[in-house]
Amino acid sequence: MKYIPDIIISDVMMPGLDGVECCRRLKSELQTSHIPVILLTACSLDEQRIQGYDGGADSYISKPFNSQLLLSRLRNLIANRRQLKQFFEDNQAIEKESISDLDKDFISRFKMLVEERMKDPNLNVENMGREMGMSRVQLYRKLKSLTNYSPNELLRQMRLKKSSFLLAASEMTVSEIAYEVGFTSPSYFTKCYKELFGESPTDFLKRKGG
Template sequence: MGYHIINSSQELPDLIISDIMMPVMDGNTLCKKIKEDKRTSHIPVILLSARHATESKLQGLELGADDYVTKPFNITILVLRIRKLIELSRYNKSKGVIDPSPSEIVITSLDEKLIEKAIKYVEDNISRSELSVEELSSELGMSRVHLYKKLLQITGKTPIEFIRVIRLKRAAQLLRESQLHVSEVAFEVGFNNPKYFSRYFKEEFGVLPSAYQEKKGK
């Protein structure tokens, strides 16, 4: 089994099962690549392993695996897990994901309440560059692994990406509505390095913050 670049014309699988012990690329590395690629991050991944150690399971889950099955396993149970993950994936896809924006989410579900609380905490600490995933997970009362899986499931973003996009969307608001310079906006939303701020801003909005301010600003 191998991993290759996915072209837009290729059909994506509903679910991926991978053994952890493989030549060339192990299952954990494969899982990491799948979950880091925006085109495939939504695909459920089941890792198979003969290892029963908690550390081994935790490593797979930290990398974004949706389930971890130890060998030998009951094929009937595995098939049931596969069906449940595919059903859950299709249900989430039919609902769509929540694109987090500062102070603009209407509460209609427990998931959205979680996102609102996460957004509020990031907003309240947005100027602190040291704001971490560990701090956010502690505030939300869940483990880092649980937060990773939950945010990825709801928003399609990892916790680091979630914090960053809130910073960037707040920056866009400031660029549109305030008279602050780009470097001042960068520090206001927690970027100590304006160059990194400009790079991430362009990745999110397609233009440099200076051009965005010139076009959108008052």
């Protein structure tokens, strides 16, 4: 909970809490459900592996194992998690990834929160975390792990995408749209918009009018 690692490797056989139960608990907690888990086992029984996969394990490696195989599996699992950032650009992309229902619900709730509170210029990581039932650090680490973006970066992207829709579909001025999506400075809004879309809001309106 304190460090939110990129990945967890656990032996199945451990005193007290075994690896399968440890994995099950990690996958049922919102703060840790997104973290890939690899289980190491000396047992070749399919039944044990089924228990592990049912508990949310992402991969199994039999002991003794080749260290290069372990490193390769680690790289692949971490790379797969980074691809989830596409979700914020394409809602269908999430269906292609191995993401738990808990994490899908988390991302959907985060997007809904931002859409509802977008107009509030004081919306920040602290109060977003509070609304999501997490600390600021936990929210930052979970979103960064799932999407490769920080909460502030996601908030800004969603504000700018909403502004793009308003520019195209409404008769509001650039300043009105800037305030509508939570920017306190129209000039800073224009700067951010141009960085993301490659043209200023005014240029877009000229093209729209033409």
